[in-house]
Amino acid sequence: MNDAAPAIETLELWKVYGDGNTEVVAMRDVSMSVRRGEVVALLGPSGSGKSTFLTAVGLINPPTSGRVFIGGQLVQDGPRARADLRAFRRRHIGYVFQRSNLIPFLNARENVQIALELNGEAPRAARGRALGLLDELGVGERADNLPSMLSGGQQQRVAVARALANQPSVILADEPTAALDSHRGRQVMELFARVAHEHGTGVIVVTHDHRSLDVFDTIYEMEDGVVRRTQAVAN
Amino acid sequence: MNLALKDVRHGLGRFALTTAGVGMLLMVVMGMGGIYQGIVEDATLLIDRVGADLWIVQRGTRGPFAEISRVPPNLVHRARSVPGVAEAREFVYHTIQREREGRPLRMAVLGLSWGTDSGDWIPLSAGRTLARNHFEMIADESLGLRLGERLKLGKETYTVVGLSKNMISSAGDGIAFVTVADAQAIQFEFSGEATRLGRASRRVRGERSELGSLRPELVEQAGRPAAELPAIAPPDLSAVMARVGPGVRVEDVAKVLEGWPDVTVYTRDGQRAFLLEGSIEKVRRQIGLFRVLLTIIAGIIMALILYTMTLDKLRSIALLKLIGAPTRVILGLILQQALALGLLGFGLAYLLGRWLFPMFPRRVILVEGDLLRLGLVVVAISAASSVLGIAKALKVSPNEALNT
Numbered sequence: 001m002n003d004a005a006p007a008i009e010t011l012e013l014w015k016v017y018g019d020g021n022t023e024v025v026a027m028r029d030v031s032m033s034v035r036r037g038e039v040v041a042l043l044g045p046s047g048s049g050k051s052t053f054l055t056a057v058g059l060i061n062p063p064t065s066g067r068v069f070i071g072g073q074l075v076q077d078g079p080r081a082r083a084d085l086r087a088f089r090r091r092h093i094g095y096v097f098q099r100s101n102l103i104p105f106l107n108a109r110e111n112v113q114i115a116l117e118l119n120g121e122a123p124r125a126a127r128g129r130a131l132g133l134l135d136e137l138g139v140g141e142r143a144d145n146l147p148s149m150l151s152g153g154q155q156q157r158v159a160v161a162r163a164l165a166n167q168p169s170v171i172l173a174d175e176p177t178a179a180l181d182s183h184r185g186r187q188v189m190e191l192f193a194r195v196a197h198e199h200g201t202g203v204i205v206v207t208h209d210h211r212s213l214d215v216f217d218t219i220y221e222m223e224d225g226v227v228r229r230t231q232a233v234a235n
Numbered sequence: 236m237n238l239a240l241k242d243v244r245h246g247l248g249r250f251a252l253t254t255a256g257v258g259m260l261l262m263v264v265m266g267m268g269g270i271y272q273g274i275v276e277d278a279t280l281l282i283d284r285v286g287a288d289l290w291i292v293q294r295g296t297r298g299p300f301a302e303i304s305r306v307p308p309n310l311v312h313r314a315r316s317v318p319g320v321a322e323a324r325e326f327v328y329h330t331i332q333r334e335r336e337g338r339p340l341r342m343a344v345l346g347l348s349w350g351t352d353s354g355d356w357i358p359l360s361a362g363r364t365l366a367r368n369h370f371e372m373i374a375d376e377s378l379g380l381r382l383g384e385r386l387k388l389g390k391e392t393y394t395v396v397g398l399s400k401n402m403i404s405s406a407g408d409g410i411a412f413v414t415v416a417d418a419q420a421i422q423f424e425f426s427g428e429a430t431r432l433g434r435a436s437r438r439v440r441g442e443r444s445e446l447g448s449l450r451p452e453l454v455e456q457a458g459r460p461a462a463e464l465p466a467i468a469p470p471d472l473s474a475v476m477a478r479v480g481p482g483v484r485v486e487d488v489a490k491v492l493e494g495w496p497d498v499t500v501y502t503r504d505g506q507r508a509f510l511l512e513g514s515i516e517k518v519r520r521q522i523g524l525f526r527v528l529l530t531i532i533a534g535i536i537m538a539l540i541l542y543t544m545t546l547d548k549l550r551s552i553a554l555l556k557l558i559g560a561p562t563r564v565i566l567g568l569i570l571q572q573a574l575a576l577g578l579l580g581f582g583l584a585y586l587l588g589r590w591l592f593p594m595f596p597r598r599v600i601l602v603e604g605d606l607l608r609l610g611l612v613v614v615a616i617s618a619a620s621s622v623l624g625i626a627k628a629l630k631v632s633p634n635e636a637l638n639t
Contacts, residue, residue, distance in 0.1 A: 105245030118561075
């Protein structure tokens, strides 16, 4: 990883579904750069291509063309991805989604611990670090509870703890506060900001929630697959 | 962290019920094998225990265990005279069905050669061997007779002086051991009226014959009891058993006896093989086919269960892929559960079988080698039945985790 390079950089990303009469362009020439420690909001109506962009940057759904760099490394060049994509995702990208997406048969601590163990951390050390992260995010006392026993906000905090577990250079969040009330939604947004600033992580949050936009360093808007920068908030 | 274990723990009730179902199915597969082993053991136990090296049977037949064999009683003396034969005994064997306490009582009656064989080779669980040449009986426990019980068979009453364990005929009937004379009496028992009619019939035949008119005293003789008439042979035996002396080759003695035109000779292994290759072979094939079918059914059911279990976890699997879980972790999750299901089911089948099989009317014998083979088959079908689930899991895209 090149420490001087942006956390995330995309160059001329295009995503086209179908062809001929059924062709739909979900992303058009999207170029974006997110610095380390920067928190970016991506706004836009449903169907504007936000999730497509996020999954392309998250190395889940490859673009039709364009390139994705993470930490200065070219990880996706059009539909071609690096061979160790899954391992790269494991080490460098953390995901948080609208639904908390916790594994239902693992308790809160285990949901975080599994991410660490998959990255090669020894079980005992992984357990300690998972508990530390949950404490840090204010859900340490619920470590032994299954996701079904946690509130929506607590589940999102556990999901954030899991996303942070391997100290990724990038966190991608897709409407993480959609299931939360405004108070808890703001708490989660502030959490992303704190994590980004304290850990130097580049964070992209796709959101509809305009009430917490003051938390973000930069705001982009997306419409019909096109991204434009609308605001840079001075810290 | 063992994800398979965590998932099982989360849905413990369902997993336990599924395991119980698989276990019971495997218990039936196991039991089928045990039933076959029981039949083989029952069928061959007598041949193995009775201690005969050679079986001399009616010419052209396959011996008393396969079909009706009749040999004259004097054959035992002829056999004794053959060099190398240390001992020759009569063998009388037939199956009867009578009534006892209002219920049918079916038993195989085996005659012991009184004087040389009082049943010392029979495994007794109670009582003693025969001490008199008449009216005593050693009965197998499976017949349900009590020690000291008196049982009327034909005109005579027999006392149960000993109880044997697991002495069963190839048809599954318990064996009752009496002396050869008693066995013949039971076999050829006629009512008084039938005896009288038989004598009258002989007398009429004598009167109508030329010899009868020339020698009237012969007609008088014909009306006497059959046992007093030298022209009527005593009852036939089923076979004669011979034991060769120390250092004598069984094959050498068999070669001499095979030269006799009225009998056929089998070694112990030959007689055993006839049993196993005859009716038992059909049972073996029948049970074998059932076992194969049941194993296939168990495999299909396990595959469906594992597939359903995988479908229930698809979102978790997609999530695991999203957070970078390598394929081996996903495979391990499904395969470990499949093996756990199979092996726990197998263990349960064994424990249930050990408890239930002794209550079955026929013996169900679990043999180590058979259990080991079934265990390996269970491992194989567990692995094979997880293929559907694994294929589904491998196809799942991390994208699935994002779908609400």
